[in-house]
Amino acid sequence: MNTNGNTYTVIYSVVLVVLVAAILAFVAMSLQDKQNENIKVETITKVLTAAAQADENVSIDETTDVLKMYTAHITDAFEVDGTGEVKNHLEMGKDDPKKIVVPSTADLKKQNDILKKIADAKSDSEKTSMLESLRLPVFVFDINGKEITVIPCYGAGLWGPVWGYIALANDGKTIEGAIFDHKGETPGLGAKIAEAPFYLSFRGKSFGEGDSVFAVEKGKHDDVPDCVDAISGATITSQALGRGINLWATYYQPYLKTMAAAVSAPVETVPAEQAVPADSTNTALPSGSNETVN
């Protein structure tokens, strides 16, 4: 047979490619559940790692049963909209750890797309409807008696998305821990946002008041509470992360302020978390009520 003829070559390549595609599609489909499970466990690990930084006695390493630890510490998980109202609860997996629901990075991206558009809203009503369409996840943990609220953030890094989770004390401002991840930042430069020296520098910082809630800028910021030092050689990644945190934290403010107000009001201290859904119907927030910093 002439294996060099045009017809033969074309038929050969078509058959080969279709065959290979079929094999790959089959394998990808059959492994997909397992892969998604791994990604979910990774997200849970991230959320938990951020929360666990609040207490030095709680540590997570490769041997930790993350799902068990998550269900042991989580007290509430839900989504809020841009006005601070709790919209729907997320499955915490107390009965069956396999059922834990955590938003994937794709979900974060979806929210991020809305967040970016809000500033360009043409009218107030459009803005309100956008704010109400937001579904921002919130995780509340009990870390050895400390109430820790974990919120995600998301931004566009140099090569791909960067995202992370920030653990806040119950004043809704003080950062107790943080962890970040990225899709494809440069190893040794931007990729350092996922490494310890960088994310540990967030501890003890706090969200600021006013237009800018948080920033990642070059230089030392020992006396500036709402800013951390950028990574040298990775200006774009650092600033992108800073912008992402700032954007997300800004739209979490209504919820965080409600939470802080509920905590600082002595009567409601104990059922604060449960009380949030009921009485968060846009009560005018007393802006001075959260001056219980540290």
Add this chain to the structure above:
Amino acid sequence: MSDINFKEVLLKPIFKGNPVTVLVLGICSSLAVTVQLKGACVMALSVIIVTGLSSFVVSILRNSIPNRIRIIVQLVVVALMVILVDQILKAYSYAISKSLSVYVGLIITNCIVMGRIEAYALGNKPIPSLLDGLANGAGYGLILVVVAFFRELLGSGTLFGYRIIPQSFYDAGYMDNGLVILPPMALILLGLIVWIQRSIQKDLQEK
């Protein structure tokens, strides 16, 4: 073609004709994935499987492949194997697949794979081709593991994540060598291995 020396096929690529130290192929990934022994072992295993299976498959197809699209067909076969390995790692060994990141995918561009297919699998029967592929993968993997052994031991004081250098050394002032973690030191280690091999095998030395 009938009297193939199987011993030669299997052993030559491991030492005398090692693809990394003698042919100097696949350097890029051997610098990148040798910080930890565990990752290096998985990478070595992945490359062994990819080189073996793609040589095997190409050798089965060798008489039917149209000569003009030979390289493309080889590439499709190699890519198939690499994606399979990558998908399986993602499903069953997620942490390692994450630490190897893009380098699993980059096995496609590893010259050893295509090199062996072009040089051997296209002209030999499937079984010898399979062995040749496996052996070349193993030769690459061997270097990877040796380099990773020294890099993890000297750079982190651990092997497979277990602490080898005792804490008392650190208390006495011993410090991990940060340079070993960085790629340049992997290149130097690789150079040392080439040096040692050439001083043993005089016939490799260039005049």
